[in-house]
Amino acid sequence: MDVLPILIDWLPYLLSGIVSTLGLVLVALGLGVLLGLPMALGQVYGARPIRWVVGVYVWFFRGLPILVLLFLFWFGIFPAIGLGHLSAFVVGAVVLGLRGAAYQSQIFRGAIQSVGEGQMIAARSLGMSRLTAIRSVILPQAMRIALPGWSNEYPNILTDSAVCYAIGVVELLTITSRIVTQTHITIPIYLAAAGIFIVLNYGGLKLLHGLEKRIAIPGFGTGAM
Amino acid sequence: MNDNDIVLKVEEIYKSFGDTEVLRGVSFDVRRGETKVFIGPSGTGKSTLLRCINQLTIPDRGRVWLDGEEVTNSGARINYFRQKIGMVFQNFFLFDHLTALKNVELALLKVKGMGKAEAREKALTELRQVGMEDWADHYPAELSGGQAQRVSIARALAMDPDVILFDEPTSALDPELTREVLEVMKKLARNGMTMLVVTHEMGFACSVANEVLFMENGVVAEQGPPDLLLNDPRFTRMKDFIGRIDSRMDD
Numbered sequence: 046m047d048v049l050p051i052l053i054d055w056l057p058y059l060l061s062g063i064v065s066t067l068g069l070v071l072v073a074l075g076l077g078v079l080l081g082l083p084m085a086l087g088q089v090y091g092a093r094p095i096r097w098v099v100g101v102y103v104w105f106f107r108g109l110p111i112l113v114l115l116f117l118f119w120f121g122i123f124p125a126i127g128l129g130h131l132s133a134f135v136v137g138a139v140v141l142g143l144r145g146a147a148y149q150s151q152i153f154r155g156a157i158q159s160v161g162e163g164q165m166i167a168a169r170s171l172g173m174s175r176l177t178a179i180r181s182v183i184l185p186q187a188m189r190i191a192l193p194g195w196s197n198e199y200p201n202i203l204t205d206s207a208v209c210y211a212i213g214v215v216e217l218l219t220i221t222s223r224i225v226t227q228t229h230i231t232i233p234i235y236l237a238a239a240g241i242f243i244v245l246n247y248g249g250l251k252l253l254h255g256l257e258k259r260i261a262i263p264g265f266g267t268g269a270m
Numbered sequence: 271m272n273d274n275d276i277v278l279k280v281e282e283i284y285k286s287f288g289d290t291e292v293l294r295g296v297s298f299d300v301r302r303g304e305t306k307v308f309i310g311p312s313g314t315g316k317s318t319l320l321r322c323i324n325q326l327t328i329p330d331r332g333r334v335w336l337d338g339e340e341v342t343n344s345g346a347r348i349n350y351f352r353q354k355i356g357m358v359f360q361n362f363f364l365f366d367h368l369t370a371l372k373n374v375e376l377a378l379l380k381v382k383g384m385g386k387a388e389a390r391e392k393a394l395t396e397l398r399q400v401g402m403e404d405w406a407d408h409y410p411a412e413l414s415g416g417q418a419q420r421v422s423i424a425r426a427l428a429m430d431p432d433v434i435l436f437d438e439p440t441s442a443l444d445p446e447l448t449r450e451v452l453e454v455m456k457k458l459a460r461n462g463m464t465m466l467v468v469t470h471e472m473g474f475a476c477s478v479a480n481e482v483l484f485m486e487n488g489v490v491a492e493q494g495p496p497d498l499l500l501n502d503p504r505f506t507r508m509k510d511f512i513g514r515i516d517s518r519m520d521d
């Protein structure tokens with residue numbers, strides 16, 4: 046049996062998986078920033094109860110295997126709170142995002158804490174409110190410090206996203222195994238899927254490193270200079 | 271302007287950290303245009319005193335008045351007073367992500383609410399004052415310590431403060447760079463800026479200070495005009511101390 050023509054026939058279908066895989070990743074990354082950054086701020090500047098809540102959140106989402114989280118939300122939590130009608134894609138993206146937020150919050154927190162305390166003191170000495178100082182002085186520095194570590198979340202979430210296969214999200218891995226079932230060709234199809242993951246991985250990191258270079262500033266160790 | 275016009279009044283400041291009494295009742299008045307120099311062994315609370323004046327550290331007791339308005343217990347109005355009380359730090363604390371120009375502009379934009387063009391103009395004027403306008407587009411990491419300190423002085427000046435607090439502004443600098451910063455400070459003093467300066471630069475103190483205050487164990491132990499302090503036999507502790515820093519410098 047000649048594999049190559051079959052592979053080429055199925056390639057468009059395989060590539061269509063990229064859309065939903067990248068969709069999962071982008072939603073998850075975005076949600077991760079949207080939730081992770083305020084969580085980090087809460088942990089650094091917040092009152093004790095806030096720090097405690099964030100701590101518990103991080104402990105929970107980092108403590109459980111991704112598959113357990115996925116099943117927990119898909120079969121348990123979302124149906125229980127009346128969101129059982131959500132599509133597998135949405136649930137997958139949200140769970141990846143909630144988990145990403147836990148990891149990303151710690152990246153942001155470390156970055157915020159690594160900004161020298163003199164920066165806040167100088168800002169306050171000029172009459173800036175704490176909020177203004179955080180927004181105009183601390184965060185612009187912290188984000189630059191965080192970016193290299195944050196960039197690593199992209200390949201992490203990309204590879205994790207394949208787990209959404211388990212709840213039936215039609216992403217790259219799901220499509221790959223469907224093709225395998227149809228064609229009974231195993232290794233070449235999985236290799237093709239692996240190739241796509243690698244390209245996505247490499248391409249995304251390349252973009253992120255480009256961003257690091259763009260916002261690099263003399264004296265800031267973004268590693269991209 | 272009235273020479274006796276008191277711009278800053280510091281009354282009976284006390285501050286403890288845990289069991290350590292760092293400030294034990296410090297009082298003094300500062301007249302407009304005056305330069306006061308604070309000297310004393312490290313750990314006697316000089317930095318704490320300066321930080322109590324602009325409430326970066328909240329004193330346990332005592333009051334601070336700026337132009338007749340109470341700075342202590344001023345709640346959210348403290349951000350208004352801090353604009354009028356500039357501060358220059360030993361380690362500069364320039365905003366590391368901003369160019370020299372943007373360092374000076376930032377508080378003009380975010381605190382004073384100045385427009386972009388006006389803030390830029392003002393920032394350039396202040397950088398010119400300290401001889402740093404040619405370095406406007408450089409980042410802190412690209413500046414020498416002396417240059418960075420001059421930018422931080424420009425940043426404080428830009429707010430048009432009534433008084434500037436200098437906390438060992440040259441202690442992190444080698445002698446060459448120390449000189450360029452002291453030159454700028456002397457110029458400010460000549461131009462009538464009111465300054466409180468913690469420093470061990472006795473040359474600066476003698477040539478610029480209206481009064482030298484010697485702090486020891488959380489109180490002002492001796493104070494007076496520099497020529498008097500150096501020549502009058504009554505001021506023995508301060509002279510001992512100065513002798514010690516001089517001999518250390520000769521090492």
Ligand SMILES: Nc1ncnc2c1ncn2[C@@H]1O[C@H](COP(=O)(O)OP(=O)(O)O)[C@@H](O)[C@H]1O
Nearest residue numbers: 287290292310311312313314315316317318319
């Ligand atoms: N935030 C703080 N917490 C606890 N102790 C402090 C703090 N700031 C200063 N101190 C202590 O107060 C004393 C005086 O410090 P400081 O004002 O920096 O003295 P100086 O500037 O004269 O060297 C020192 O013993 C220092 O350890």
Ligand SMILES: [Mg+2]
Nearest residue numbers: 316317318438
């Ligand atoms: Mg000090």
